[in-house]
Amino acid sequence: MDFREKLSNIVHENDSLVCVGLDIDEEKTPTFLFNTSKDPFFDFNKSIIDATKDIVCAYKLNMAFYEVLGSKGFELLDKTIKHIPRNVVVILDGKRNDIGNTAKKYAQSLFEKFNADAVTVNPYLGKDGVAPFLEYKDKCSFILCRTSNPSAVDFQDLKTQGKPLYKIVAEKIKDWDKIGCCGAVVGATYPDELKTIRSILGDNIPLLIPGIGKQGGDVEKTVKYGTNSKHEMALINSSREIIFAGDKEDFAEKSREKAFSLQKEINKYR
Amino acid sequence: MDFREKLSNIVHENDSLVCVGLDIDEEKTPTFLFNTSKDPFFDFNKSIIDATKDIVCAYKLNMAFYEVLGSKGFELLDKTIKHIPRNVVVILDGKRNDIGNTAKKYAQSLFEKFNADAVTVNPYLGKDGVAPFLEYKDKCSFILCRTSNPSAVDFQDLKTQGKPLYKIVAEKIKDWDKIGCCGAVVGATYPDELKTIRSILGDNIPLLIPGIGKQGGDVEKTVKYGTNSKHEMALINSSREIIFAGDKEDFAEKSREKAFSLQKEINKYR
Numbered sequence: 001m002d003f004r005e006k007l008s009n010i011v012h013e014n015d016s017l018v019c020v021g022l023d024i025d026e027e028k029t030p031t032f033l034f035n036t037s038k039d040p041f042f043d044f045n046k047s048i049i050d051a052t053k054d055i056v057c058a059y060k061l062n063m064a065f066y067e068v069l070g071s072k073g074f075e076l077l078d079k080t081i082k083h084i085p086r087n088v089v090v091i092l093d094g095k096r097n098d099i100g101n102t103a104k105k106y107a108q109s110l111f112e113k114f115n116a117d118a119v120t121v122n123p124y125l126g127k128d129g130v131a132p133f134l135e136y137k138d139k140c141s142f143i144l145c146r147t148s149n150p151s152a153v154d155f156q157d158l159k160t161q162g163k164p165l166y167k168i169v170a171e172k173i174k175d176w177d178k179i180g181c182c183g184a185v186v187g188a189t190y191p192d193e194l195k196t197i198r199s200i201l202g203d204n205i206p207l208l209i210p211g212i213g214k215q216g217g218d219v220e221k222t223v224k225y226g227t228n229s230k231h232e233m234a235l236i237n238s239s240r241e242i243i244f245a246g247d248k249e250d251f252a253e254k255s256r257e258k259a260f261s262l263q264k265e266i267n268k269y270r
Numbered sequence: 271m272d273f274r275e276k277l278s279n280i281v282h283e284n285d286s287l288v289c290v291g292l293d294i295d296e297e298k299t300p301t302f303l304f305n306t307s308k309d310p311f312f313d314f315n316k317s318i319i320d321a322t323k324d325i326v327c328a329y330k331l332n333m334a335f336y337e338v339l340g341s342k343g344f345e346l347l348d349k350t351i352k353h354i355p356r357n358v359v360v361i362l363d364g365k366r367n368d369i370g371n372t373a374k375k376y377a378q379s380l381f382e383k384f385n386a387d388a389v390t391v392n393p394y395l396g397k398d399g400v401a402p403f404l405e406y407k408d409k410c411s412f413i414l415c416r417t418s419n420p421s422a423v424d425f426q427d428l429k430t431q432g433k434p435l436y437k438i439v440a441e442k443i444k445d446w447d448k449i450g451c452c453g454a455v456v457g458a459t460y461p462d463e464l465k466t467i468r469s470i471l472g473d474n475i476p477l478l479i480p481g482i483g484k485q486g487g488d489v490e491k492t493v494k495y496g497t498n499s500k501h502e503m504a505l506i507n508s509s510r511e512i513i514f515a516g517d518k519e520d521f522a523e524k525s526r527e528k529a530f531s532l533q534k535e536i537n538k539y540r
Binding site: 023062064065067068070071072073074075078095096097098099100102103105106108109113122123124125126127128129144147148149150151152153154155156158159160161165168169172 | 293332334335337338340341342343344345348365366367368369370372373375376378379383392393394395396397398399414417418419420421422423424425426428429430431435438439442
């Protein structure tokens with residue numbers, strides 16, 4: 001089963017475009033877990049997954065939050081991914097990038113060692129830095145196109161050949177998708193750019209969309225501009241607002257409530 | 271002691287601009303080590319470091335080659351860095367990049383957890399993705415400017431405001447260096463671009479230059495165009511040609527011979 005099929009199946013099964021970001025953070029983790037659990041971060045992730053797995057389409061794990069824990073973080077990453085039901089999409093968000101023979105090692109690490117369904121890749125090095133990821137035909141590589149942060153404008157908006165760089169990147173993504181499954185990362189904080197990018201990419205390329213919630217992205221516009229003509233092929237990510245919704249024993253229920261409310265809000269506009 | 275002082279000290283002490291890339295690779299590691307050593311990759315790195323530490327200015331560890339080994343790879347990374355003498359510069363080459371609060375975790379991981387002197391950072395996300403690295407005032411962030419691979423042209427050469435993108439990135443690096451120590455990554459495979467970038471960056475910004483050896487970069491041009499007016503502030507990297515110079519018991523001696531010969535060749539042009 002290839003990535004698009006897996007994504008489409010879970011979107012229908014759970015009726016959801018919600019992607020939950022499992023971005024663990026010691027300072028925000030319910031403190032009682034450090035007293036009651038021998039493996040607090042894993043128990044935290046496990047509880048969030050168990051509480052939300054029937055109302056999401058994907059989990060995204062940003063590798064920075066695991067890498068900062070050193071080798072234990074990588075064990076935690078591995079254990080967490082193994083706990084996610086196999087019908088739900090797993091995205092390893094590492095924004096990796098390197099020249100060909102080295103990019104190959106990253107692809108091997110993320111797709112084989114950690115068994116991710118999808119990864120995020122930074123396009124600055126061009127096609128031969130992306131190609132080793134695209135060799136994994138059943139997986140998907142979400143290429144950074146227009147990021148959600150304020151400084152995204154520094155380079156991504158620079159006009160070249162009469163259009164901003166992010167449009168050129170979008171056109172390349174469309175092209176690279178012929179080699180292997182490509183997606184695009186586009187911030188919800190820039191709805192006009194989201195609309196433009198969806199129109200360049202057409203119906204078949206999935207968008208990973210961070211930036212709603214604390215970063216300020218609007219859900220209605222995100223759904224309207226980010227999904228394809230069937231109101232699918234968009235993964236709308238929320239991390240902190242969902243996973244740190246509560247800090248007491250009922251934190252997982254609170255996270256479910258937040259995820260459920262986001263699921264309903266998104267579906268209202270589909 | 272800040273980064274530039276540390277770099278300058280070791281360049282004088284060892285009379286060398288050679289940076290050795292400790293890019294471990296199971297397929298290329300001398301096979302006898304897997305029979306004689308309980309910790310073959312560490313013993314490999316240890317032998318290379320012991321054999322070359324007085325004729326190099328830096329070691330660069332590309333994180334892809336460690337990450338692919340999972341959590342053990344991160345233990346190996348840590349052990350290897352601890353074995354490098356503290357007067358030699360340690361560069362963690364991860365090309366990391368993310369939005370502000372997440373980039374902060376990467377900076378914490380690389381500078382605090384692994385105690386690197388310098389890191390490599392991808393600029394596609396703009397200033398706020400780079401700033402968390404620059405908060406470490408005694409460290410250095412080498413920003414990807416013009417990479418050594420053939421597809422570097424895909425985006426880095428696109429003309430914007432009448433000049434190629436890599437020049438705009440170089441100008442930003444010069445600007446960001448006011449916030450915290452910046453360097454630039456420029457491939458030896460593009461000598462004209464190297465010359466242009468050095469002229470934009472002036473005398474004080476170090477260049478990390480991969481791409482000589484197998485990738486085809488010319489040593490004379492690299493030295494001439496990459497160093498500053500004092501023939502310093504350039505770290506000329508070689509990985510595979512040095513560390514995999516031999517595959518028998520004398521592999522470390524062979525690697526020293528290669529490093530020594532590169533040191534001499536570079537110094538001939540300084």
